[in-house]
Amino acid sequence: MIRWEHPPKRRTERRRKGRMPMVTEIREARGCRNPGEDEIATWLPTRRVDHRIAYGPEAAQFGDLWLPRSSSPDPNGYPVVISIHGGLWMSEWTHEHCDRMAEAFSDAGFAAWNIEYRRIGNTGGGFPGTFLDVAAAVDHVRELAKDFPLDLSRVVVVGHSAGAHLAAWIGARHNLAHSSPVYQADPLAIRGVVELSPIPDLQRFYDLVRDVYPPIQDLLYALSGTDSDEALAEILPQISPARMGPVGVARTMINGESDPTPPDVIREFAAQAEQAGDEVTLVFFADANHFALGDPGTELWDAIVERVRDLA
Template sequence: MTAPEVSPAQPAHRGEAARALANVESSSDVTVDRYLYPTTTGDRDDRQNWADVYLPPGEHEKNSVPLVVLIHGGGWESKLGADVFVSLSKRLAERGLAVYNLEYRRVGSGGGWPTTFKDVAAALDFVPHVQSALPEISLHNAIVVGHSAGGQLAMWSGTRHNLEPDEIGASPVFRPTYAISLAGTLDMRQAVLNGNPRARRVMGGLPSEVPSHYTSVSPIENIDPDMPIIAMTGTADTVVPPSMSSNYVKAVKKAGGRGALVTFPGVDHTRIVAPDAETFPQIIETISRAAHDAHED
């Protein structure tokens, strides 16, 4: 059963989104609205099936503001949510970008296989409806960025058009054409072999038990050489080893694609995205430059 589409999109729970924005110190006039996206699972959770849309200050012409989609991490589990990206969303909006910071159901709050992946696909496919309500947003060469588990979801989201019709997330209505991973879990089989129980839980079993799940959503098994990527990682990351990012970039280049690896000496898994970290300005600059450059292509 597929939930009905909502068009045109209407913002919801503005107070919640605005309160999250108010907690970030700044004097800019960035605006934020929360949108509830329809799911494809036959049910939904308004506490989780939403996306906050941040817009830069001022008036903007139609199709003039580049779009960045953010997908948070947290091991695909419910302990962390999209609020961890409030500061990043605001800073990017201050750089002239529209930001779509999405939430999804996770293990422990109704998610897991296949719901988590269906939610992320549904949230992305709702972007054109949001753009119809906010025509200043440009969908030309949109960028997706994800941290940790969100890095896996981000890379996968940019390659859904290559999936078989019966696979989760196939035949996307919208897809980003540039992806940036921040300490992303880019090889799900290897993550399980490394002893990551969270990867096994969200996949619904071991690679030997559900091999098709891994084939379908593991980024290193779904490389699209036409999608440029950047993988950023810290050398002190003991949660997702830096080799996962470097191996992914090597695989992208071997396939004939464009991939760049950025390493931060001495930075661990969570510090890489901390707003007060020394890495934060470079991450903002990298995303901002990539989004603006891609929009101009």
């Protein structure tokens, strides 16, 4: 049974009753300005990044660390946001897509670690390189904490689109078999995952878009290091969070109602996570498109920061 609640006018909530964990659904009714794909390609931060730091020897193995300039750290350090950019896992899309988002998180009092990683089109991109890079970048926060005031007990991973897939993968990677090529021992503990325009189930995503976007087949083959649907299905338990077991930390899935992925599919993703044992908050923004969720200039941004702060 679904019970609708009516808190302040800007949103409505519903919570699925039954066993814990649960899915809490929230609809944010505020409107927003929707940026286009061409616009986000030219997004620029308002200041220079504080530190660019390599976590590996390859050209794409680095991150940008943005530190708050208007606040001092807590006694244990700043809470940390790790941001993972999207772009269908392709090399044409870079960490710069999330620069403004990382800057905005630092303005909100977080240390923001905006990571780059090898992608499809880069030497070593795809499986296993993309996943090993993202894992190494996340775990490198331990090294960053030796030189900067970071609170390792308050780390939240935020990803947009394909980056949301990788953020959920980071949360679920502790379930990987030791024999997996993408297994890494002793992963950094995180407090939560925020998935903006989530893609936690690669098979469902593939089935949803392949008729309208045929290149998705080659992209997922490249991402998985396979060359057939049968081979892809075999490797999904290592790279698709929906097949990997519980993330084990709080998850917030945020989607725009004007996103190409319909709300009912996002609800399927949340239900899968609940069935795996995760507690999920599901947030829909009325009228928002795919790109609005990554734009700190929209009216939605404060609500997204609130969700991240709740997890940290």
